[in-house]
Every structure is written in C-alpha cells, then in structure tokens.
Amino acid sequence: MKICLVGSSGGHLTHLHMLKRFWGNKDRFWVTFPKEDAEYLLDGERTYSCYFPTNRNIRNLIKNTFLAFKIIKNERPDLIISSGAAVAVPFFYVGKLFGAKTVYIEVFDRIDKPTLTGKLVYPITDLFIVQWEEMKKIYPKAKNLGSIF
Template structure:
C-alpha cells in the first residue's frame, strides 16, 4: 500500500505524524508546507512542498490543484490521508477524479462544529473520521474512532 499524507504544517502535520503506527511500515510520501516544523518532523521522509498560504487564496488553490494532478499521477498512491487544512481540498478532489481512496480525519479540537476543509471534502471522502461522538451529528456518515492525541 502506498500512502499520500497531505496536511498543512503545524498541528495538522503533527496530527498525521501521530498516525505512525499505521503508516510507519508502508510506502509513503508527504505533501505539506516548506516550513521549519515540516523540515524537522519529516527530515527522513519523502516530501513535496505545496504552495501556501492556502486559506481563501485562489491563486495557491489553482497552483496546488495543478500540483495535485502532477504528484498523484506520478506517484499513484492507493490512498490519500489528511487532517487538513485547505491543502487537502485539491488533493481530495483530484484524488477522486483519479479513483484514489481518501480518508479525512476531522481535527481533535472540533467538538460540534465542522471545519471549512471538512465541509468541502466530506462529499468526496471515502472514509470520514471524527474524534468526538458529537461530530456525528455534523457528519452523519462519519466514523468516530476517538481521540488520536
């Protein structure tokens, strides 16, 4: 299994990194910001840098959509996993077009309100995971796996 892990640097990247028991023994690559925390956390990992800022930035959304096509067509992952934020959107939509399975994990600090990214990718996500039972009211098709932290 080949995994594409997509996430903004900071908490989203940390969140994905905590899933190491799942991805640690699998072929993988990362897509994130070219920032110091990402460079440190992913020092020994294969990483693609995406464009930022991403929040409400149409220019970078277009650039990241092109990047998603380029990376996903080249790498051909079996699955895309993300916990956000906005960089996940083009990768999930392009992934859907390319018939790549997607898993989205809504962030831990959202207990009863959705994130913008979660709302945008919910319809195209194959497996949508929440960490609080209250979030199943927001995302009825979600699975609650409890807290990752």
Template sequence: MKIALVGSSGGHLAQLFLIKQIWEKHERFWVTFDKADSRSLLKDEIKYWCYFPTNRNAKNLLKNTWLAWRILKKEKPDLIVSTGAASAIPFFYIGKLLKIKTIYIEVFDRIDSPTLTGKLVYPVSDHFIIQWEEQRKFYPKGKFLGGIL
C-alpha cells in the first residue's frame, strides 16, 4: 500500500508523525510546508512542498490544487491521510476524483467548534476520525478513536 501523508507543518505534521505505527511499514510520501520542522522531521522521507500561507488564500489554493493533481497522478497512492489544515482540501477533492481512499483526522485541540478544513473535507472523506466524543455534534458520521496525542 502506498500512502500520501498530507498536513501543514507544526502541530498537524506532528500528529501525523504520532501515528507512525500505521504508516511506517508502507511506501509513502509527504506533502507539507517547506519549514524548519518539516525539513528536520522528514529529512529521510520522500516529500513535496506545498504552497503557503493557505488560510483563506485563493491563489495558493489554486496552486495547491494543481500541485495535488500532478502529485497524485504521478505517485498514485492507495490512501491519503491528513490531519489538516488547508493543504488537505485540494488533495481530498482531487483524490476523490481519482478514486483514492481518504482518512481525515480532526485535530485534537478543537473540541467546541469544527475546523474549516474539517467541515470542507467531511463530505468527501471515506473515513473521518474524531479525537473527542464532543466533536460528534459537528461530524455525526465521525469515528471516535480517542486522542493520538
């Protein structure tokens, strides 16, 4: 199985790294921001740098959509896994078009309100993981697996 791990640098990337037991035995590649933490954490991994800032930035959303198309057509992953943030959106929608399975893990630190990325990818996610039972009010079909922190 080949896995695409897509997430912003910082906490989103750290959460993806915390589920290492899930992806470490599989062929994989990463999509994240070119920042010091991601360069260090992923130094020996196959990685693609996406455009940032992504929050409410239409220009970078378009650039990342084109990037998602090119990467997913080239790499042909079986699965896309993401913890957000906005960089996940084009990968999930292009992934859906290409019939690639997706797993989204809603962030640990949002209990009382949904994230914008979570709301946008929820309709196209094959599996939507919540880390708090309280998040079910925003994502009724979410699968509660507890916290990964």
C-alpha cells in the first residue's frame, strides 16, 4: 500500500506525523509547504512541496491542482490522508479520479463548527474522522475516533 500524507505545515503536519504507528512501515510520501518545521519533521522522508498560502487563495488552488495531477499520476497512491488545510482539497479530488481512497481527519480544535476544508472534502471522502462527538451533528457519516493526541 502506498500512502500520500498531505497537509499544511505546522499543526496539520504534526497531526499527521502523530499517526506514525499507522504509516511508519508503509510506502509513503508527503505533500506540504517548504517551511523549516516541515523540513525538520520530515527529514529523510520523500516529500513534495506545494504552493502556499492556500486558504482562500484561488491562484495557489489552481497551481496545487496541477501539482496534484502530476504527483498523483506519477506516484499512484492507494490512500490519501489529510487533516487539512486547503492543500488537501485538490489532492483529494484528483486522487479520487485516479482511484485512491481518502481519509480526512477534522482537526482537534473544531468541536462544533466545521473547517472549510472539511466541508469541501466531506462529500467525496471514504472515511471522515472527527475527534468530538458533537461534530457528528455536522458530519453525520463521520466516525468519532476520539482524540489522536
């Protein structure tokens, strides 16, 4: 199984990195911002840099969509996992076109309001995970796995 882990640097990337027990022994690659924290955390990992800022930035959404086509076409991941933010959107939609399964983890600090990224990927995500039971009112198909911290 090949996994694509895609997310903004900072908290989103840290969130994904905390899942190492799951992805640690699998073929994987990362898509994130080329920032110092990401370079440090992902030292030795196969990474691709995406364009930022991404939140509400149409220009970089378009650039990241083309990037997603290129990376997904070449890498052919079986599974794409993200906890946000906006860079996940093009990778999830393009990944679905290439037959990848998707898992989205809504961030821990959202207890009763959805993120924009969550709202955008929810309709196509194979497994949508929330960390608070209250979020199932917003995302009825979601699975509450509790905190991953």
